[in-house]
Amino acid sequence: MTEKLLNRMVSEFKTVAAGPPSRSPSLHAILDRTPDSERAHHSSRDGDSFEGKGKSADRNAESWKLKHDVIRAVNELIEDINSCHEQIAEQSVELIHQNEILLTFGRSRTVREFLCAAKEKRRSFHVFVAEGAPKYQGHALAKDLGARGLQTTVITDSAVFAMISRVNMVVVGVHAVMANGGVIGPVGLNMVALAARKHAVPFVVVAGPHKLCPLYPQNPQVLLNEMRCPSELLQDGEFSDCMGVCNGSGNPLLNVVNPAFDYVPPELVSLFITDIGGYNPSFVHRLIADYYSADDLDLQKRTTS
Amino acid sequence: MDPRRAPRTVSDPKVRKVGFFTDPPDRSLPGPPNHPISSFPTSPPSTVDNSPPSAGNSLSPVMIPPPRHSSSILSPLRRDPPEFFPLPASPTASTTFSDDVASTMKGRGVAAASSSLPGGLLFDIAASSVPASGLTTVSVVNNLPIGIFEKGGGVAVEMQDDQSSRSKSLKEKTTKAERRALQEAQRAAKATAKAEDGKTPAAASGAAASVKSGKSVKPPPSQKNDSAALAALEKKAGDRPPEKDRKKEVPQPRMQFDDKSRVEKAKRRAVVKQTEARNRVELFRHLPQYERGTQRTELQSKFFELDPVHPAVYKVGLQYLYGDICGSNARCIAMLQAFQEAIKDYSTPSEKTLARDLTAKIGSYLSFLIECRPLSISMGNAIRFLKNRIAKLPLTLSELEAKATLRSDIDRFINEKIILADKVIVKHAVTKISDGDVLLTYGSPSAVEMVLLHAHELGKQFRVVVVDSRPKLEGQLLLHRLVGKGINCTYTHVNAISYIMHEVTRVFLGASSVLSNGTVYSKVGTACVAMVAHAFRVPVLVCCEAYKFHERVQLDSLCSNELGDPDVISKIHGREDINFLDGSTNSENLQLLNLIYDATPSDYISMIITDYGMVPPTSVPVIVRDYRREHLWI
Numbered sequence: 001m002t003e004k005l006l007n008r009m010v011s012e013f014k015t016v017a018a019g020p021p022s023r024s025p026s027l028h029a030i031l032d033r034t035p036d037s038e039r040a041h042h043s044s045r046d047g048d049s050f051e052g053k054g055k056s057a058d059r060n061a062e063s064w065k066l067k068h069d070v071i072r073a074v075n076e077l078i079e080d081i082n083s084c085h086e087q088i089a090e091q092s093v094e095l096i097h098q099n100e101i102l103l104t105f106g107r108s109r110t111v112r113e114f115l116c117a118a119k120e121k122r123r124s125f126h127v128f129v130a131e132g133a134p135k136y137q138g139h140a141l142a143k144d145l146g147a148r149g150l151q152t153t154v155i156t157d158s159a160v161f162a163m164i165s166r167v168n169m170v171v172v173g174v175h176a177v178m179a180n181g182g183v184i185g186p187v188g189l190n191m192v193a194l195a196a197r198k199h200a201v202p203f204v205v206v207a208g209p210h211k212l213c214p215l216y217p218q219n220p221q222v223l224l225n226e227m228r229c230p231s232e233l234l235q236d237g238e239f240s241d242c243m244g245v246c247n248g249s250g251n252p253l254l255n256v257v258n259p260a261f262d263y264v265p266p267e268l269v270s271l272f273i274t275d276i277g278g279y280n281p282s283f284v285h286r287l288i289a290d291y292y293s294a295d296d297l298d299l300q301k302r303t304t305s
Numbered sequence: 306m307d308p309r310r311a312p313r314t315v316s317d318p319k320v321r322k323v324g325f326f327t328d329p330p331d332r333s334l335p336g337p338p339n340h341p342i343s344s345f346p347t348s349p350p351s352t353v354d355n356s357p358p359s360a361g362n363s364l365s366p367v368m369i370p371p372p373r374h375s376s377s378i379l380s381p382l383r384r385d386p387p388e389f390f391p392l393p394a395s396p397t398a399s400t401t402f403s404d405d406v407a408s409t410m411k412g413r414g415v416a417a418a419s420s421s422l423p424g425g426l427l428f429d430i431a432a433s434s435v436p437a438s439g440l441t442t443v444s445v446v447n448n449l450p451i452g453i454f455e456k457g458g459g460v461a462v463e464m465q466d467d468q469s470s471r472s473k474s475l476k477e478k479t480t481k482a483e484r485r486a487l488q489e490a491q492r493a494a495k496a497t498a499k500a501e502d503g504k505t506p507a508a509a510s511g512a513a514a515s516v517k518s519g520k521s522v523k524p525p526p527s528q529k530n531d532s533a534a535l536a537a538l539e540k541k542a543g544d545r546p547p548e549k550d551r552k553k554e555v556p557q558p559r560m561q562f563d564d565k566s567r568v569e570k571a572k573r574r575a576v577v578k579q580t581e582a583r584n585r586v587e588l589f590r591h592l593p594q595y596e597r598g599t600q601r602t603e604l605q606s607k608f609f610e611l612d613p614v615h616p617a618v619y620k621v622g623l624q625y626l627y628g629d630i631c632g633s634n635a636r637c638i639a640m641l642q643a644f645q646e647a648i649k650d651y652s653t654p655s656e657k658t659l660a661r662d663l664t665a666k667i668g669s670y671l672s673f674l675i676e677c678r679p680l681s682i683s684m685g686n687a688i689r690f691l692k693n694r695i696a697k698l699p700l701t702l703s704e705l706e707a708k709a710t711l712r713s714d715i716d717r718f719i720n721e722k723i724i725l726a727d728k729v730i731v732k733h734a735v736t737k738i739s740d741g742d743v744l745l746t747y748g749s750p751s752a753v754e755m756v757l758l759h760a761h762e763l764g765k766q767f768r769v770v771v772v773d774s775r776p777k778l779e780g781q782l783l784l785h786r787l788v789g790k791g792i793n794c795t796y797t798h799v800n801a802i803s804y805i806m807h808e809v810t811r812v813f814l815g816a817s818s819v820l821s822n823g824t825v826y827s828k829v830g831t832a833c834v835a836m837v838a839h840a841f842r843v844p845v846l847v848c849c850e851a852y853k854f855h856e857r858v859q860l861d862s863l864c865s866n867e868l869g870d871p872d873v874i875s876k877i878h879g880r881e882d883i884n885f886l887d888g889s890t891n892s893e894n895l896q897l898l899n900l901i902y903d904a905t906p907s908d909y910i911s912m913i914i915t916d917y918g919m920v921p922p923t924s925v926p927v928i929v930r931d932y933r934r935e936h937l938w939i
Contacts, residue, residue, distance in 0.1 A: 126587070128898075133775060133798055136877060139885035146895035153586055153896045154874055158774040158799050158830025162862035162903035166588060188800030191833050194840050221804050232880070233773075233798055234781070253788050257797040259804045 077210070084208035085110050087275035089117035095204065095273075100125040100168040103160070103201075106132030106186040107141040108173020110206045114273075115171070119150050126151045128167065130160050132186055134232040134258060157188050164195045170203045174264075176213045177205070179288055181266030181281025184217075184224055187259050193268035202270040209274055212284070214292045220263035230256030586898050593679070594868045617646035618670045622677035631779065633683040633817045633853065634723055634751050640674065640684055641719055644691065645712050652704070659707050664695050679867055682818035682826065683853040690718055726850040726916035727752055734813070734848055734914050735760045742767040742810045745843075747799070747834045749779040750815020750827075752848035754786065757813075761792050768792075770809060774799040774830045776873040776899060799830050806841040814905075816849040816913075821929055822858040823907025823922030825849075829900045832862070835909035844911040851915045854929045862903040871897035 088110055096102065096118040102125060104111050115127060127150055131138035138154060145152045155163055164170075170192060174185040183189070183205055196203040217224060234256055266281035279287070585594055614622075621643040624630045630639050647670065653659045671688060674680065680688070694714045698707050734756040738744065744767055746753050757769060769792055773780025780796065787794050797805055812834065816827045825831065825847055835845050859865060874897040875884075907922035917928055 131775070131874070133800055136880070136885070139875070142895060143885050146892050149894060151894055151896075153898050155898045155900070156775045156829070156874065158833060159898070159900045159903065161832040161836060162829055162866075162900055165861040166863060186800075187798075187804070190803035191800065191837055194803075194836055195833065198836060221807070225804070234796060251793070253791065253793050254784070255795040257795055257801055257805060259801050262800070262803055 081208060081210050084210070084275040085113040088206050088208065088273055089113040091273055091278065092118040093121045093123070095169065096123050096125055098123055098125070101128065101166055102126070103128045103130065103164065103167040103170045103192070103196075104141070105130045105138065105157075105160075105170075105172050105189055105192050106135070107137030108206070110173045110208060111171055112141060112144055114206050115145060115150060116148050119148065124151075126153070128153050128155050128163055130155055130157050130188070130192065132188060133157055134228070135186070137186070157191070160188075160192050161195045164192075164199050164201060167196075167199075167201055170196045170201055172203070172205055174205055174207055174211065175261060177207050177211050177272065177284060178217045178220070179214050179285050180216050181269060181272075181284045182217055182220070183207075183264045183269060184220065184261050185264060187262045189262045190264050190268075191262075193264045197268050203264075203268060204271045204273060205269055206273045209276070209287075209291065212287060212291060214288045217263060221259075224261065224263065226260040228258040228260050230258050233258055586896050588863060589866070589868060589898070592866060592868050614670060614673050615643070615647040615650065617643040618673065622674050625674065625678040631777070632749070632751055633681045634727075634850070636681055637683045637687050638719055638723060641687055641691070641715050644670070645715050648708050648711050648715075651708065658700075659704055660695050660698055663711075664692055667692065667695070682855045682857075683850075686852055686855065687718065691715065722852040722916075723850060726852070727755055729916040730848050730850065730914050731755050731759045733919050734846065735763060735765070737811065737846060737914075738765055738767055740766045743770060743808055744768070745770040745772060745802075745805070745809040745812045745834070745838070746783070747772045747780070747812075747814055747831055748774070748777075748828050749783040750813075750848065752850070753813045753815050754783055756848060757787065757792065758790060761790060768795065770795045770797065770805055772797055772799050772802055772805075772830075772834060775877070776869075778878065779828075799833060802834055802837045806837050806843060809838070809841075809843050812838045812843055812845045814845060814847050816847050816853065817902060818853045818855050819847070819849050819913060819922070819925050820859050820904075821854075821856045821926040822860075823910070823925055824859050825905040825907070825910060825913075825922075826859065826902055827905065829862075829903045832903045832905040832909075835905045839909045845909055847910055847913045849913055849915055851917050851928055851932075854915075854925055856926070856929045856933075859904050862900065866903070867901040869899035869901050871899050874899055 092114045096115075100123075102115070104115075104127060118125070127142075127145055129138045129142040129145070129152055131154060133156075142152045142154045172185060172189060172192070174183040174189070176184040178184065193203050195201075266284075269281045272279045272281065272284065274287075621630070621639045624639065625636065630636050644667065647666070648663070651663060651666065653662055667688075671680075691711075691714075694711060698710065702710065730752055738756075738760045742765075744757065746757070746769065760767065769787055771780045771784045771787070771794055773784075773796065784794055784796050795805070814825070814827065814831055814835065816825045816831075818826045820826055825835075827847075838845050857865075910922045913920050913922055913925065915928070917932070920928070
């Protein structure tokens with residue numbers, strides 16, 4: 001996530017960095033430029049007579065200005081993240097109508113705001129919340145929604161296929177939106193998306209712009225995943241006799257797999273709702289150009305200059 | 306130089322007749338070679354005309370007459386009157402269902418003969434609960450299996466004719482008196498049927514249907530003289546099996562709990578008072594849901610007042626209520642063994658016949674069990690079998706002999722339908738496991754567990770992925786047993802199946818039942834596993850004994866299901882830190898839903914492994930309909 005946050009900051013640097021037009025605005029360009037900013041600055045200011053004493057003063061002033069700008073940009077980013085929920089929620093009234101049944105998975109603040117905005121517009125609908133094991137965040141979301149007056153029902157994740165035949169729309173929040181339009185979400189989301197596709201139920205992803213990631217996923221189930229602690233699934237006390245058992249070649253007989261994330265391919269997603277409107281998964285790669293510079297896709301890269 | 310080739314006959318673009326058409330009778334001969342295009346529509350009818358001249362004259366080329374297999378099978382068997390009764394007793398334990406077609410043929414004939422008691426379930430009650438004194442028709446119908454064989458060949462010949470037209474004309478031949486007698490019989494039966502009907506949402510598939518459709522078939526308009534009427538009645542009852550049973554097999558819609566009047570009536574008859582759950586999900590108003598806490602205390606306090614309930618049955622009921630017995634095979638075996646005990650301690654009161662009184666008693670035990678937990682489909686089939694056996698007890702047996710026969714019948718049912726069936730399933734299924742396989746299973750199905758253990762004993766090298774889900778977490782029990790036997794296991798949660806499916810080679814699932822449209826009705830979550838396996842192109846094999854098949858159909862998981870205790874959703878076993886929902890179960894906007902079953906569409910299933918062999922899901926209605934007589938001994 002921090003990688004994505006940093007990537008996101010580059011968009012601000014575009015406007016902040018008063019870079020010379022010859023170099024395209026990018027984080028790396030700025031970082032490379034800072035040590036010799038004095039030189040560049042000096043070279044661009046032909047005829048500037050502030051040579052010796054002016055140099056150090058300029059350097060301090062410029063680095064201070066840069067820091068100030070960066071801090072301002074980060075604050076703006078935080079603002080954006082906090083306010084994107086409202087802009088997304090405004091679009092909910094176009095998608096949710098009377099007497100609908102919606103399904104959501106796990107917990108997402110964006111989804112909560114989305115649903116509550118529709119409720120405020122006097123649309124009456126029912127929400128099924130799948131609990132989202134092993135974190136069970138769905139319980140928290142259901143409690144919030146119930147407190148806000150929406151008709152909510154909590155179901156287990158295994159009941160998703162059973163219920164989806166009656167559902168009109170699936171609305172979920174995700175962790176990240178990849179450049180091809182696929183999404184990385186809480187584990188179990190692929191199962192929900194497949195069930196929705198089977199029953200021709202629209203699968204709507206609500207995501208703020210900070211979730212956008214410029215990477216194209218390559219084997220995302222393994223490479224973009226995290227393994228969580230197995231004790232969330234199995235209590236050690238009951239399985240202590242099994243835990244240490246090994247077969248002949250020394251491999252343990254019992255493995256517990258607890259992935260944290262799930263990848264949903266773009267063909268299963270019907271619509272993305274962002275603060276700037278609704279988009280198809282195939283359009284996402286255009287949005288990336290608005291927020292990211294092509295040089296910054298690899299954070300570890302060091303430009304040779 | 307090539308000789309000039311003969312000019313091809315010009316294909317005159319004749320206008321082709323499209324759609325169904327009947328061939329005029331004068332065009333019976335094939336005649337001169339027709340034009341290639343125009344010969345297409347004409348030659349099939351000409352061949353049809355030639356081959357079955359008697360039957361096919363009015364048929365268009367695309368219509369194939371339905372097979373007359375039912376009558377053709379029945380007819381030779383009707384000529385063997387003395388053989389039919391000993392037959393149900395003869396199949397020994399060594400007879401497996403996959404071989405010995407001859408016995409199935411005989412069995413089917415027997416069953417067809419005896420199925421002149423339509424439906425086999427409540428009509429028996431109808432026949433039995435009516436005082437037999439003055440109703441000749443009822444007694445004729447009751448004794449029909451014997452009567453019809455005394456008629457012998459005459460009736461057999463009748464059988465071969467077109468069933469539908471005959472039955473219609475025969476219906477009209479019963480006299481008014483007979484009709485009224487039958488109607489009274491049904492009305493009396495309906496009163497007792499209602500008690501059961503209200504209590505068996507899942508199991509009354511053929512039950513009340515037999516009463517209701519019996520009523521609809523019975524009142525025919527016209528009348529005839531008595532001798533013809535009696536013969537006609539026997540004929541009618543004789544050809545009732547294929548025709549009427551097909552109709553009776555339409556299962557009556559189960560009791561819908563959102564129908565207020567019926568719920569009220571059922572409540573008045575309830576053995577135990579149950580308060581309905583307050584916070585119910587709207588979509589599931591048609592299913593019963595009760596407050597779990599009060600249910601248990603009520604049952605416990607009522608023990609000494611529940612005189613009719615045998616202690617063995619009471620014990621099994623409590624085990625269902627507390628969830629000690631889970632899994633359709635286990636529940637079915639427990640129930641049948643409890644009934645065995647009850648039959649052992651049963652003694653016929655004076656002035657009552659064993660068959661009728663015992664059936665009524667079984668009915669009352671069933672009501673009790675249903676109040677503890679709704680019946681599963683396999684249990685419903687077992688009950689139908691038992692009631693049928695009771696009804697078919699020969700009247701000449703003494704009470705002791707009858708009870709012994711029944712108990713041995715139950716033993717044989719359990720042995721052949723469950724235990725031996727499982728052995729056959731295991732034998733078939735291990736052929737589908739090869740070295741290096743990664744097998745995935747969901748929950749804790751008993752049949753699949755046996756398959757895995759047997760394959761491991763045979764020395765096959767494979768890995769197992771056990772997928773589990775809330776709230777029951779049954780997979781952990783299976784995991785314990787497999788790891789204890791030394792099988793390499795991976796354990797995961799149902800949400801992670803997309804992650805784990807790429808390394809899986811086969812999926813083995815268990816089923817609570819398989820319905821007639823190929824839908825697999827099993828523990829909730831099975832549909833998700835099958836769907837993801839299908840998306841990853843992994844074959845899905847369902848292991849299910851044939852006695853669990855049912856003629857019901859279902860499209861989705863909501864039409865018929867079971868609602869469990871919603872409070873277990875909010876409490877997470879082993880993770881006490883997660884308690885978001887504590888105390889909010891009573892809020893008016895928030896409901897918890899605990900579904901027990903779900904329906905997996907048949908297109909996700911590659912194969913069903915039963916004791917009849919390995920069949921595709923489309924073969925299930927064949928087994929239910931055509932083999933049902935013999936496989937449930939009805």
